[in-house]
Amino acid sequence: MWLPLLGLLFGAxxxxxxxxxxxxxxxxxxxxxxxxxxxSVFGGIKAVLEDTFDGSVLLTGFFxxxxxxxxxxxxxxxxxxxxxxxxxxxFGVRLFQNLAAIRHYLLDRHIKNYKERxxx
Amino acid sequence: xxKKNWQIxxxxxxxxxxxxxxxxxxxxxxVLSDLSMQKTEDLIAxxxxxxxxxxxxxxxxxxxxxxxxxxRNSTSDEQNIKNNLLAELNRLKLINGAVEVKGPGLRIxxxxxxPILYVDIVSxxxxxxxxxxxxxxxxxxxINVHSSFFYTETENDMFITxxxxxxxxPITITAIGDPNTLxxxxxxxxxxxxxxxxxxxxxxxxxxxxIIVPAVETPPVFIxxxxxxxx
Numbered sequence: 044m045w046l047p048l049l050g051l052l053f054g055a056x057x058x059x060x061x062x063x064x065x066x067x068x069x070x071x072x073x074x075x076x077x078x079x080x081x082x083s084v085f086g087g088i089k090a091v092l093e094d095t096f097d098g099s100v101l102l103t104g105f106f107x108x109x110x111x112x113x114x115x116x117x118x119x120x121x122x123x124x125x126x127x128x129x130x131x132x133x134f135g136v137r138l139f140q141n142l143a144a145i146r147h148y149l150l151d152r153h154i155k156n157y158k159e160r161x162x163x
Numbered sequence: 164x165x166k167k168n169w170q171i172x173x174x175x176x177x178x179x180x181x182x183x184x185x186x187x188x189x190x191x192x193x194v195l196s197d198l199s200m201q202k203t204e205d206l207i208a209x210x211x212x213x214x215x216x217x218x219x220x221x222x223x224x225x226x227x228x229x230x231x232x233x234x235r236n237s238t239s240d241e242q243n244i245k246n247n248l249l250a251e252l253n254r255l256k257l258i259n260g261a262v263e264v265k266g267p268g269l270r271i272x273x274x275x276x277x278p279i280l281y282v283d284i285v286s287x288x289x290x291x292x293x294x295x296x297x298x299x300x301x302x303x304x305x306i307n308v309h310s311s312f313f314y315t316e317t318e319n320d321m322f323i324t325x326x327x328x329x330x331x332x333p334i335t336i337t338a339i340g341d342p343n344t345l346x347x348x349x350x351x352x353x354x355x356x357x358x359x360x361x362x363x364x365x366x367x368x369x370x371x372x373x374i375i376v377p378a379v380e381t382p383p384v385f386i387x388x389x390x391x392x393x394x
Contacts (some may be wrong), residue, residue: 050174054181058189061182065190067197076189081182087176091169098172105176109183 071127072113079112079132080105089132092148108134128140206253257298258380260307264298268339268374269346275332277364281312281323282354287336287366290355294348296338302330303337305379342370 065073083105088095112130119126167308198206256262271287273279288306290392299306304325313324322329338345347369350356 046170047173047177050177051181054178054183055185056181057178058182058185061186062189065186067190067194067199073183073187073190077180077183080176080183084173084176084180087169087173091173098168101172101176103197105179109265152281 072116072122075130077108077117077136078111078131078138079106080110082134082141083108085138085145088143089141089148092152094143183252183330195329200370223356226311231252253348259382260376261296261382263375263378264339265373266297266339267342267372267388268296268337268369268376269342269349269372270350270371271336272367273332273336273364273387274336274367277332277334277366278324278362279334279359279364281314283359283364284323284325284334284336285312286355286358287349290348291336291338294340294345296340296345296368297358300337301325302335303377305377307379307383309383337374337376339374346370 045099086104087096090101096134111135116127118128119129196281201209250298253262257264286303288301302325304310309326311326311327313327315324315327316327322331323334324330324365348354354367356366357371
């Protein structure tokens, strides 16, 4: 349970230690990529709770989603279309859906436990 | 549910997420402090504030510059007045003989027992003034407006006096001025030298490159006299 959180902390420490200097022009793509990876992570947590978790799906999803999101945003900029907004919208919606699903599962489990305890 | 199976991939992903997030946070902080990413309203307010401040500072600068100019003018005025007064003072000192002066000039020497009277000295001095002498001393006593020549007699001798002090021979008259002019003024035909020659007095005239005429020993004192009419 605590290993993933430790991993997050570790990653954050590494990130702040390295202190990336991303050019301001690319910040937009970077943010879309971060959004995509957040979505992937929550999707992964949801999958764990649903018992449909697959490590390879999560890993490939994480990287490809992030890269594709950034790439699409870049492409949109080149084409003059705000694909960036589409990515933000899509990932945002999925993020909330995932979060809602996680909440539901946790709630269900808690209620189930509570009821079981009551029945005892 | 295989715990190990889901924990490792999620940990890996979260490590990357952590890196990405912190990077993004840092970049975003940098972007937010960047002017081009700030809200237009904020920027307008900032510009307004800054231009207000600038105007205020410019006003201050103008005021300070005006003050500086005023001060400078007043000091330069004062300096001018001071310089003028100093120049005037020096001129007056020169005229009144309050300072020692030097310059080219003529030296006239009467050697022992020249048969001269005090009027001869006075005539000589008048002649020198007329010839453009600027400062005259007799036996190293400066001639000024109060100088008086007379004579005093003892039982067997007669002295010419200057300021009531007997002059002893050789009597030396030193005059600052153009040496040639002074000499010509004295030696012109029928002039004072010719006159003196009639009485058997032959003063020696020497042109000098530099003559020093001392200052008046006791400057004139005005106690009763005052300026009658203010200029």
